[in-house]
Amino acid sequence: MQEKNRGLALFTLLVFVFLLGPLVIISFTSFEPGTVLKFPPEGFSWRWYENIFEVKMFMTTFGTSMFVSLVGNLLALLLGVPAAYALSRFQFKGKGLLNAVFISPVLIPGIVMGFAMLKYVIITYNLPIYAGLLIGHTVIMLPFIIRVVASSLSNFDFAIEEAALSLGAGKVETFFKVVLPNIRSGIIAAILIAFLESFNNVDISVFMTGPGVSTLPIQMLTYVENNFDPTIAALSVLLMIITAILMFIIERMMGLSYFTKR
Amino acid sequence: MALLTLENVSVAYDNQYILKDFNLNIEKGQLISLLGPSGCGKTTTLRLIAGFLEAKDGRFLFDGKDYTRVPVNKRNFGFVFQSYALFPHMSVFDNVAFGLRLRKVSETEVKQRVEQILDVVSLGGFEKRFPKELSGGQRQRVAIARALVIQPDLLLFDEPLSNLDANLRVNMRVEIRRIQQELGITTVYVSHDQEECFSISDRVAIMNKGVIEQLDDPATIFKYPKTEFIARFIGFNNFITFGERTEQDGEIELRVGGHRFAATHNPGTANANAKKCAMRPDDLIVTTEAQADHETNRLPGTVKISTFLGRSYQYVVETDLGDFTVNQEMETPYKSGQTVHLLFPKDKMVLVD
Numbered sequence: 001m002q003e004k005n006r007g008l009a010l011f012t013l014l015v016f017v018f019l020l021g022p023l024v025i026i027s028f029t030s031f032e033p034g035t036v037l038k039f040p041p042e043g044f045s046w047r048w049y050e051n052i053f054e055v056k057m058f059m060t061t062f063g064t065s066m067f068v069s070l071v072g073n074l075l076a077l078l079l080g081v082p083a084a085y086a087l088s089r090f091q092f093k094g095k096g097l098l099n100a101v102f103i104s105p106v107l108i109p110g111i112v113m114g115f116a117m118l119k120y121v122i123i124t125y126n127l128p129i130y131a132g133l134l135i136g137h138t139v140i141m142l143p144f145i146i147r148v149v150a151s152s153l154s155n156f157d158f159a160i161e162e163a164a165l166s167l168g169a170g171k172v173e174t175f176f177k178v179v180l181p182n183i184r185s186g187i188i189a190a191i192l193i194a195f196l197e198s199f200n201n202v203d204i205s206v207f208m209t210g211p212g213v214s215t216l217p218i219q220m221l222t223y224v225e226n227n228f229d230p231t232i233a234a235l236s237v238l239l240m241i242i243t244a245i246l247m248f249i250i251e252r253m254m255g256l257s258y259f260t261k262r
Numbered sequence: 263m264a265l266l267t268l269e270n271v272s273v274a275y276d277n278q279y280i281l282k283d284f285n286l287n288i289e290k291g292q293l294i295s296l297l298g299p300s301g302c303g304k305t306t307t308l309r310l311i312a313g314f315l316e317a318k319d320g321r322f323l324f325d326g327k328d329y330t331r332v333p334v335n336k337r338n339f340g341f342v343f344q345s346y347a348l349f350p351h352m353s354v355f356d357n358v359a360f361g362l363r364l365r366k367v368s369e370t371e372v373k374q375r376v377e378q379i380l381d382v383v384s385l386g387g388f389e390k391r392f393p394k395e396l397s398g399g400q401r402q403r404v405a406i407a408r409a410l411v412i413q414p415d416l417l418l419f420d421e422p423l424s425n426l427d428a429n430l431r432v433n434m435r436v437e438i439r440r441i442q443q444e445l446g447i448t449t450v451y452v453s454h455d456q457e458e459c460f461s462i463s464d465r466v467a468i469m470n471k472g473v474i475e476q477l478d479d480p481a482t483i484f485k486y487p488k489t490e491f492i493a494r495f496i497g498f499n500n501f502i503t504f505g506e507r508t509e510q511d512g513e514i515e516l517r518v519g520g521h522r523f524a525a526t527h528n529p530g531t532a533n534a535n536a537k538k539c540a541m542r543p544d545d546l547i548v549t550t551e552a553q554a555d556h557e558t559n560r561l562p563g564t565v566k567i568s569t570f571l572g573r574s575y576q577y578v579v580e581t582d583l584g585d586f587t588v589n590q591e592m593e594t595p596y597k598s599g600q601t602v603h604l605l606f607p608k609d610k611m612v613l614v615d
Contacts, residue, residue: 159343162334162341163405163408165314166409168335168364168412173364178349181351182351
């Protein structure tokens, strides 16, 4: 028994090393004072962190990414919360199909999604780049919003809603006064997880960006193509920290187990 | 005139009727129970009255007005749920105040009325607690207070006690009856527990397959069930179906396969030509031949199974009219295989449809 546990522990350790090792290496190299990525670093310097703020394109694309992720998030919420509500609350024909359609953006490879979006949003309908990005990111976020909100609605006793109705509340009033406050943490978690999904997205963004408009991850790719200095490592560390903070908040809100359920 | 009338109401899911041409009248101030096994349509009836369901056909009249299409939130009926359905994010006070605030009652009056109703349900001092800090019985009392505080025109209970343990159930049903009578509020109560329904109701409607089979006061139903279904439901488990029935001098004579039985008239719950008799196991008598001196209403048989029940013995007696179950208190029990006689007191033979 003891032996078996030790074997399992070793295996787990190896998985962690495999997963986290590159992140640790990137973190170290970001402090390299020289102009070339090196591990182990040959000194310590904040130089490349300062450089992030000097590259103008990083700042503009950060703004674009924030805009797309935040506004797209709002759109995905407006679509996703009612959809999650309907899917949890009612029994109707075609529910399974509708569920599958809503979840499909997660299942279809990003490249395929991105190419399809390019074909229709950009080529066929010739929408402006910002609109295209926004649509793309709303589609990316929608399944996460629906899944997380539906998951928190699955613990919701709809008799509570009927109780509010019987006490004289209208349907809309009931939703805002009784349903929403009880799934609030689920909605916040949905917003955060969808934000991360969108902010870090490459595969769809790469098709939807165009001349002069790019998102941060795409700009990072472009940057690496032309430069090999540790700026990108420094930026990666910043993004990792932001992600970690958001994940921590989600964990505190409702526990990460929410995303492994259903 | 009845306060509440359901007139030829039908409810269907996917073209399957739960209720069809259903009728029910309820008098003002009464507590009426809908009792029946699961799937009999009792909860559907209650939800229809509440307005959670809409009737496909028929009319629902309340206090002389047509309520058929009035939405739930305009009906002013109090509903108490099986799961209590308290608002988890609100304190006891806010839960109870919810309906009053929607009615734009002033905060001072809200405070006064909430406190007063919490006293009625013996929950004074619990205003600041949250539902998760309360026991099941306390939650149910909050739910009742929340439904009562809006001064509803009708109070509806959907199996309110089925999540409570046995002792609490008995206390709570006494409490519900007390509150209902104190406030004189017309109440519809749904349960599958017959003891619960019989103990608190003015009238009980026993439902089966979407139809009310009998609507009477509890004592009448208990003594004179109208149909075989009801008889079985309330503990009659011996039945004889007779072939012929004649009446003479107010006494009924029933015959089947060479046996003659006499029965007395009951208050006419069953049809006038009913030929089936129901008997409770406690009302039949098992005796040995030596003691048997009745001319009629006796049947020879053999003890098939003898079971000790603590206070009494239960016998299954085999006769040529089938097996009969009898509960009887006695010192020395009959043994299996023993030849006995079954006596059927004629006033305990209840004619059913």
